[in-house]
Amino acid sequence: MTLGEILGRDLRLSLRHGSDTLAALLFFVLTAALFPLAIGPAPETLGRLAPGIIWVCALLAALLPLDRLFGADFEDGTLDQLLLSGQPPAVIAAIKALAHWLVTGLPLLIAAGPVALMLQMDPTTIPVLLAGLLPGTLLLSLFGATGAALVLGARRGGVLLPLLVLPLTAPVLIFGVAAVEAEAAGQSPQAHLLLLAALLAAALPLCPLAAGSALRSAAE
């Protein structure tokens, strides 16, 4: 199986199971829509909290499809075939993380703009929010894929997964929100965005390697 085939197959499956794919996006929009109801529609309060709300909701929404990322392949024997496909396990894990980002991260990124407007966020800071969410969602997919591979075969994997992934994403959340705060305060958000990019640069080789070895040991 070539890499394109593995990716194409994953994307095609996501399209066929459209409701699963939409679930994460709807979860993101709905939870964000609950905040004006809970804390009131006053623009100052809501606008100030908006970056944090969007980041936390995006993070939680990205977690939703993770347990099926490798879970389905593990149960139906596809994982064995992937490991025997002649592709290194780290590359397979990277392809899976990319599929997760295309199906979950990218739609979240696109929906984040309208959701930010809905939450009365200052429109001039929205580009910075999106600039942070781009590496941010990629990081969520990479950390998520690693966590999903690690809990594969564990009895309570679904519960374990957020406990494993959420602490890893704390720095992503901190720098992502700080970038928007800096922009709103009239400072340059560049340092925070560069730190996010640095995190991504480190995670890009490390997470697939870790996920790959986790896949190997799950199959054993």
Added chain:
Amino acid sequence: MLKVDRVVAFRGDRLVFGPISFEVAKGNALLLVGPNGSGKSTLLRLLAGLGRAEAGHITWNGEDTLTDRTAHGARVGYIGHQDAVKPGLTASENLGAGAEAALSAVGLQRVAELPARMLSAGQKRRLALTRLLLKPAPIWLLDEPTLGLDTASVARFGTMLAAHRAGGGIVIAATHLPLPLQGAAEFSFA
């Protein structure tokens, strides 16, 4: 040549089998026989490089299969208990490139465009076996390959096995059903 040298397998801290040793040369076939739970499937996974033996070595043409598991994987056509068939994809999408010709070869061309969830258990098994035709792998490791197959399909699978062996391929199969493997050696798990 696939060589198994004093291999031992454990499940948890319970000994499954071993130490066992045998060799399978090019074009030969080996039938693994033994009662349920004797370790036939475990051995097949070890031979595929999916698992690690507790002790001993498995070598392919003198090279330990664990030194480069990715490269060894490419040499292996493995049919496990599960069919690795995605119910949401059609039969040909399940196989990927080259599906048309392979499906005709096994007589599944009629269901090529059907979602795999519409296939019967036997058809799914045949779909899984078709994967062997799409991968140029010299080592076939088959775990109950003919489970649920009708007699015509078993016969067709027999010609597949014969063609593979005629091309210098190796077949190692574990099964309780009669398998059309002429002149296969038997390895018995005592």
